[in-house]
Amino acid sequence: MASGKKDIRALTKEQLRDFFVEQGDKAFRGNQVYEWLWQKAAHTFDDMTNISKETRQMLEDNFVINHIKVDNMQRSKDGTIKNAVRLHDGLIVESVLIPTATRTTACVSSQVGCSLDCKFCATARLKRMRNLNPDEIYDQVVAIDNESRLYHNRPLSNIVFMGMGEPLMNYNNVLKAIDKITSDEGLGMSPKRITVSTSGVPKMIKKMADDAVKFNLAVSLHSAIDEVRTSIMPFNETFPLEDLREALEYWYAKTKRKISYEYVVWKGINDTQKDIDAFVKFCKYVPCKVNIIEYNPIDDGEFQQATNDALEQYISTLEKNRIVVNVRRSRGKDIDAACGQLANKS
Numbered sequence: 001m002a003s004g005k006k007d008i009r010a011l012t013k014e015q016l017r018d019f020f021v022e023q024g025d026k027a028f029r030g031n032q033v034y035e036w037l038w039q040k041a042a043h044t045f046d047d048m049t050n051i052s053k054e055t056r057q058m059l060e061d062n063f064v065i066n067h068i069k070v071d072n073m074q075r076s077k078d079g080t081i082k083n084a085v086r087l088h089d090g091l092i093v094e095s096v097l098i099p100t101a102t103r104t105t106a107c108v109s110s111q112v113g114c115s116l117d118c119k120f121c122a123t124a125r126l127k128r129m130r131n132l133n134p135d136e137i138y139d140q141v142v143a144i145d146n147e148s149r150l151y152h153n154r155p156l157s158n159i160v161f162m163g164m165g166e167p168l169m170n171y172n173n174v175l176k177a178i179d180k181i182t183s184d185e186g187l188g189m190s191p192k193r194i195t196v197s198t199s200g201v202p203k204m205i206k207k208m209a210d211d212a213v214k215f216n217l218a219v220s221l222h223s224a225i226d227e228v229r230t231s232i233m234p235f236n237e238t239f240p241l242e243d244l245r246e247a248l249e250y251w252y253a254k255t256k257r258k259i260s261y262e263y264v265v266w267k268g269i270n271d272t273q274k275d276i277d278a279f280v281k282f283c284k285y286v287p288c289k290v291n292i293i294e295y296n297p298i299d300d301g302e303f304q305q306a307t308n309d310a311l312e313q314y315i316s317t318l319e320k321n322r323i324v325v326n327v328r329r330s331r332g333k334d335i336d337a338a339c340g341q342l343a344n345k346s
């Protein structure tokens with residue numbers, strides 16, 4: 001949309017109130033419009049039924065609402081839903097609804113493509129095109145919440161930033177989106193139900209701790225041996241495990257909140273006893289829990305899920321060391337909605 005008009009959702013509530021005062025109206029009108037934009041997720045100015053027609057026209061003349069559009073929704077046999085979401089400039093990102101017996105989780109994207117280049121990840125092949133704006137992240141959550149109510153008869157219960165992109169490389173916008181999601185003027189969700197999953201950017205983990213964020217932190221670790229991690233996550237060369245460890249210790253000292261490690265075990269890559277021992281050692285630095293995630297091959301390449309024996313060996317060694325470990329079976333495989341599979345294929 002090349003109208004030259006400003007996206008109204010880039011304005012803060014204060015700016016919106018000031019705008020109305022400049023127009024000779026009451027500041028309170030700004031509150032009403034703000035509520036329509038965020039709490040009621042209005043798609044057009046005409047949706048704002050308690051605002052006069054003249055005022056709606058005036059808004060229309062000055063602003064646009066750059067709303068996302070769910071271009072394509074796919075439903076998996078297991079209830080998982082994948083949205084291909086078209087942004088105002090035509091770019092596409094994906095988000096996923098994952099239902100289980102007790103919760104409904106939205107997995108949302110934070111960038112178009114990704115700044116990083118993890119070798120096992122389909123998104124990495126897209127390269128980073130741009131960061132998502134706070135409203136584009138917020139809209140993905142609203143769309144999934146609506147689908148959750150429609151298809152699963154319950155509201156969304158959890159959010160993970162584990163879709164396309166590295167959220168800490170778009171930190172300010174992710175934070176602004178979470179502010180809106182958790183605010184009573186937005187969706188009013190508890191930050192305890194939100195997890196930001198990073199591949200591990202040490203200085204940003206420290207910044208999150210300094211900013212006293214209230215949401216949870218997950219780290220996609222996949223290996224606690226530098227050479228192995230660098231071979232599958234090349235940015236580890238710049239941010240080695242020692243720096244990551246120091247940042248995680250800093251996080252825990254400041255927040256007193258456990259970290260989740262996301263971990264995939266691949267055949268011939270990180271499935272030996274040496275890999276397991278290094279991981280257990282790393283887990284002892286900071287209180288944590290572990291999610292072992294089933295891998296979904298993105299092609300016939302070098303990354304294949306490890307054998308059950310290797311997985312069992314990981315699980316039993318972690319448990320022997322009193323580390324809480326969950327195994328996450330992947331969902332939505334039939335629609336390429338599983339972890340690491342988001343690549344705008346549909």
Ligand code: SF4
Nearest residue numbers: 114116118121124165
């Ligand atoms: S795994 Fe995450 S951080 Fe790594 S390339 Fe994929 S989207 Fe980016």
